[in-house]
Amino acid sequence: MSTTPAPAPTVTPAVLQRLVRDGRAPRLLDVRTPGEFRTAHIPGSYNVPLHTLREHRDELLAHLDEDVVLVCRSGARAAEAERALAEAGLPNLRVLAGGIVAWEAVGAAVDRGPERWDMERQVRLVAGSAVLATGLVGVFVPGAHLIGTAIGAGLTYAALSNSCAMGVLLSRLPYNRGPRADIRTVITELRSTP
Template identity: 80%
Template sequence: MSTTPAPTHSLSPTVLHRLVQEGRAPRLLDVRTPAEFRTAHIPGSCNVPLATLREHRAELLAHLDEDVVLVCRSGTRAAQAEKILADAGLPNLRVLEGGIVAWETAGAPVNRGPERWDMERQVRLVAGSVVLTTGLVGVFVPGVHLIGTAIGAGLMYAAVSNSCAMGVMLSKLPYNRGPRPDIRRVIADLQSPR
């Protein structure tokens, strides 16, 4: 079983907001999906979805020689990104404590786009729907309730392993994908002045 270790370095939303206001903002990499990023993101952040970061880490390293703060919804994917980049040799990494959720809770500014359901909410909807449906159908068809039991076991494993197979599957839906990030565009964004 593979678990993601806690980030070695983190940065609170309050401290990051102060750095941004003082014009000393580190490079902000938002590792959420493009759809999540379009819904709400920290001004000046660059969207490098976790899958893109994983696939193109060698190309990205040449453009990340400064302090980098990794951002996701709550900190989990950012911690995974930190491990990937640290293993590739990037030293100046921090994770935004509590992610974009904590950033917004702190009253810090966000750029907003069309509202979309975040991945966690989608997982709860799908898992709950499957459990409810199989529970009801199971009254009439013996054994169907075991599908709901399997979903429950999967959710428990997701909590223990800090990974979510259902979330990975849902992230592949067109609703969540949006246009696939072009690595050349990501690098151009990283090279542009903040």
């Protein structure tokens, strides 16, 4: 029988702001794509995209012995990262409640780069455009509407499983990659920062 994983421990933006202000900031690992990270991130955070974190979690463990707060857009990817690191044996993990969206909503500081659409917005654009196009084409080509039906089924599965194959595929586009989050670079940065 399948069990629902326990919710990841969280820290609110206000509490994290206070820790940063008091000089007691935990390690901040931002698990979004490099493109999303470049657009806006919490000063002092490290970009370790979720797929990189999963693939290299054992290498990261040796450099994450203190408090760690995981950050993403809204908290879902950070919760996945928390589960992956907790399974590998890392204690003291928390997720930023509400992610970077909540962080910015309270007026907390962010480092900004060139604007890019976040992954959720890109998925909505691609899925909506495909459904619209197949609906219109379906007027002239019988059966074309089934492509839109398949996309709807995929989005339903994505919501139920809290995963998104379209988001994974879109994250691999050059637009979303930005500078590569190389694990060696991340580990070097983790070592050099007190």
